Amino acid sequence: MRAAVLGANDGIVSTASLVLGVAAAHATHESILIAGVAGLVAGAMSMAAGEYVSVHSQADTEQAELERERKELETDDQGEHKELTAIYIGRGLDPALAEQVAEQLMAHDALGAHARDELGIYDTLSARPTLAAVTSAAAFAVGAAMPMLVVAFAPHANLIPFVSATSLVFLAFLGGLAAYVGGARVMVGVLRVTFWGALAMGLTAGVGALFGTVA
Structure with missing residues (x-):
C-alpha cells in the first residue's frame, strides 16, 4: 500500500512538472496534452523496467x-544444525531448547528453516519481478492521470495555476496517506511531499518559461 502511494506520488510530481514546464514555454493546449500523455507512458514504462x-x-x-544452502545441507548436515541452533541461542532461547527447535524444524523442512532464519528469505516476501513491475507502472499511471485530467x-489560460494547485492537493493527500500507513507523523509526511513537489514543479516551470522566452 505504501509503495503504491509513493509510486502515485512520483506520477503526480513527474507529470505535473512536465506539463507545467511545457505550458510555461507557451505551448498550445494540444501540445501540452501530448507531452503529458507521453510523460505518463514513458514514466510508467521506466518504473516498470x-x-x-x-x-x-x-x-x-x-x-x-538457496542453492548454496541446499548444497551445504547435503554435505554438512550436522554443521548446519549447529548453525541453526546458534541462531536460536542468539535470539534468546535456552541452548537445550534451541537445539530441540533446530532439530524439529530441520526434520520438517531443513531448507525452509535456514532460508527463513539464516538468510531472511520468506515466501510472503520473496521477490516477484513481474508483479513488482506491473504494480509500479500502475501506481505511477494512476498518479500521472490526476494532473492529466486537470490539463x-x-x-488553457488558467492551466498553470489549476495544475499547480490541484497537484499539490493530490500530493498532500497521498503524502499524508503514506505517512499514516507507515506509522509516521501525518503532517510531516504532508509537508515533506508538498514541499518537494512544489519545488520540482516550480523549477520545471521556470526552465520552460526561460526557454519559451528565448525561443
Missing part, C-alpha cells in the same frame, strides 16, 4: 543463496 530489473536481480540472488478540462 527499473522495478523488474531490480527485483529480478534480488530474485536471482535469493535463488543463488484536459482546465481552461
Whole structure:
C-alpha cells in the first residue's frame, strides 16, 4: 500500500512538472496534452523496467543463496544444525531448547528453516519481478492521470495555476496517506511531499518559461 502511494506520488510530481514546464514555454493546449500523455507512458514504462530489473536481480540472488544452502545441507548436515541452533541461542532461547527447535524444524523442512532464519528469505516476501513491475507502472499511471485530467478540462489560460494547485492537493493527500500507513507523523509526511513537489514543479516551470522566452 505504501509503495503504491509513493509510486502515485512520483506520477503526480513527474507529470505535473512536465506539463507545467511545457505550458510555461507557451505551448498550445494540444501540445501540452501530448507531452503529458507521453510523460505518463514513458514514466510508467521506466518504473516498470527499473522495478523488474531490480527485483529480478534480488530474485536471482535469493535463488543463488538457496542453492548454496541446499548444497551445504547435503554435505554438512550436522554443521548446519549447529548453525541453526546458534541462531536460536542468539535470539534468546535456552541452548537445550534451541537445539530441540533446530532439530524439529530441520526434520520438517531443513531448507525452509535456514532460508527463513539464516538468510531472511520468506515466501510472503520473496521477490516477484513481474508483479513488482506491473504494480509500479500502475501506481505511477494512476498518479500521472490526476494532473492529466486537470490539463484536459482546465481552461488553457488558467492551466498553470489549476495544475499547480490541484497537484499539490493530490500530493498532500497521498503524502499524508503514506505517512499514516507507515506509522509516521501525518503532517510531516504532508509537508515533506508538498514541499518537494512544489519545488520540482516550480523549477520545471521556470526552465520552460526561460526557454519559451528565448525561443
